[in-house]
Amino acid sequence: MVDGGDLFGKRNKNEQHQTRFLCEVTGEMGFDGIGLGEADLNYGLDFLREMMDKHHLPFTNANVVDAATGELILPEYLIVEKNGIKFGLVSVLAQKHKIITMTDIDSGLEVKDPVTVLRELIPRLREQVDTVVLIGHLGEGDTDTVIREVKGIDINVMGHTFRTLSNERIFDDTVYLAAPHEGRYMGRADLFIEKNDGKVMAVEVTLTSLDEALEDEPGMAKRVEEYKASFEEYQEARRAAYPRNMGSEEETFLGARSCKSCHEDTWAAYTASAHSKAFSTLRHKGQSEDPECIVCHTTGYQWKNGYSSERPFNRLANVQCEACHGYGTEHARDGKWGAQAKDSCVVCHDEKNSPDFDYATYWEKIKH
Numbered sequence: 001m002v003d004g005g006d007l008f009g010k011r012n013k014n015e016q017h018q019t020r021f022l023c024e025v026t027g028e029m030g031f032d033g034i035g036l037g038e039a040d041l042n043y044g045l046d047f048l049r050e051m052m053d054k055h056h057l058p059f060t061n062a063n064v065v066d067a068a069t070g071e072l073i074l075p076e077y078l079i080v081e082k083n084g085i086k087f088g089l090v091s092v093l094a095q096k097h098k099i100i101t102m103t104d105i106d107s108g109l110e111v112k113d114p115v116t117v118l119r120e121l122i123p124r125l126r127e128q129v130d131t132v133v134l135i136g137h138l139g140e141g142d143t144d145t146v147i148r149e150v151k152g153i154d155i156n157v158m159g160h161t162f163r164t165l166s167n168e169r170i171f172d173d174t175v176y177l178a179a180p181h182e183g184r185y186m187g188r189a190d191l192f193i194e195k196n197d198g199k200v201m202a203v204e205v206t207l208t209s210l211d212e213a214l215e216d217e218p219g220m221a222k223r224v225e226e227y228k229a230s231f232e233e234y235q236e237a238r239r240a241a242y243p244r245n246m247g248s249e250e251e252t253f254l255g256a257r258s259c260k261s262c263h264e265d266t267w268a269a270y271t272a273s274a275h276s277k278a279f280s281t282l283r284h285k286g287q288s289e290d291p292e293c294i295v296c297h298t299t300g301y302q303w304k305n306g307y308s309s310e311r312p313f314n315r316l317a318n319v320q321c322e323a324c325h326g327y328g329t330e331h332a333r334d335g336k337w338g339a340q341a342k343d344s345c346v347v348c349h350d351e352k353n354s355p356d357f358d359y360a361t362y363w364e365k366i367k368h
Contacts, residue, residue, distance in 0.1 A: 001030060002031065002133065003031060003033075003034045003135070004035050004158060004180075005037025005039075005091070005093075005137040005159040006160065007019075007023070007037070007039075007057075008022075008023075008039050008048075010042065011043070011287075012288065012289045012290065013238070016042075016102075020051070023051040023054075024055055027056050027057055031058055032058060032087075033058050033060055033133075034060070035059075035136065036061035036093055037093070037097070038098060041101060042100070042102060044107075045109070059074050060089060060091050061074040061075075061091050061092065061093060062077060062090055062117050062118070063113070064093055065112060066108065066109065067110040077089060079128060079129055085130045085195065086129040088126070088129035088131070090118070090132065090134055091136060092118060092138065092146070093138075095112075096142070097111075097137070102287060115149045118150040119150055122152040126152055130198030131154045131155065131200070132152055133153075134155070134156045135159065136158060136159060138160060140161050143161075153174050154173075154175065155177065156171075158178040159180075161180050162180050163180065164187075165187075165205070165207075166205060166207040173199075175200050175203050177205065179207055184210055184211070186207075186210060188205070188207075189206075190206075238290075238291050242291045242292075244301075244304055244306065245302065245304075246303045246304065247300070247303035251304070252329045253299055253306060253316055254328030255316065255322075256320035256322075259328075263368075265368065269367065270320075270321065270368065275320075275323075276318055276319075277318065278296075278298075279317035280318075282294070295348075296347075296348035296353065297317075298316055298323070299320040300322065300323065324345070325344075349362065
């Protein structure tokens, strides 16, 4: 039983929490091999290895290396014996699939050319096994290229594709199998293999849609419901650390665009600053749902009528004018409204988040 990769969720803390549960139950299913997808590194290599060790997840990959050492980050291949036949399971990742972790755009990993890697590996692997199975996280186009350029692959299980293959498909003597995506389908291939040379002589494919037509397994359904309850508690606990208990229900944040009509020069300085892009930074790192980060990358997260993901308060994303100056409805023209902004800097630019903060230096970046 194999999987083509991208088992892990999107780059945010909520998805990471759910991924822990997914890894737990996946580990119980007895997979023989899991190909590495770029999403499986969304939370970093240490997290992937933790899940592998804790839940016995047999990830494998032959072309992702530590950029500093050149060493493979996962087992190069796996050998599994079934009914007296030795299967060699090997996986490669397409170079176009970018690896981005939650904490670092440059993950420190390098993806080698799949064709070059497999041309060297497959002959070496065939000396040890009867049948070679590629669990390629390549998508359809790159898969065709690899199969055309690399000989000796008997079975190809495609990852990173959204198209199911419900019938037998042969390409250059290689059997193609695909049952994507997000666990919505399970594919079964009954293989007839020549024992003398390990070649696949015939294959019969069955594809099952895991939809509402199938009854839930009672034990698993109970565990899922229990997890959902624990997940809600997890979310509430994270939000509770940053209560919305500041300010007044009588006041309102007007949004940065309301400032533009009277303060065009200030608006121009703001839009050129990192403050105006603060929330997109979180999105890129997958942390746009993390209260610990949102509190300093939005406007008024802990204030009444401040930022939330629901409309109309989602318009208060980014560090807007009122994040420093306060409610727009309290705007005063005696200078006090502007003066209070200076004191607000150290709320977010503290020792933990901004250890090198110096007001005079940083002011030059947002001067207006």
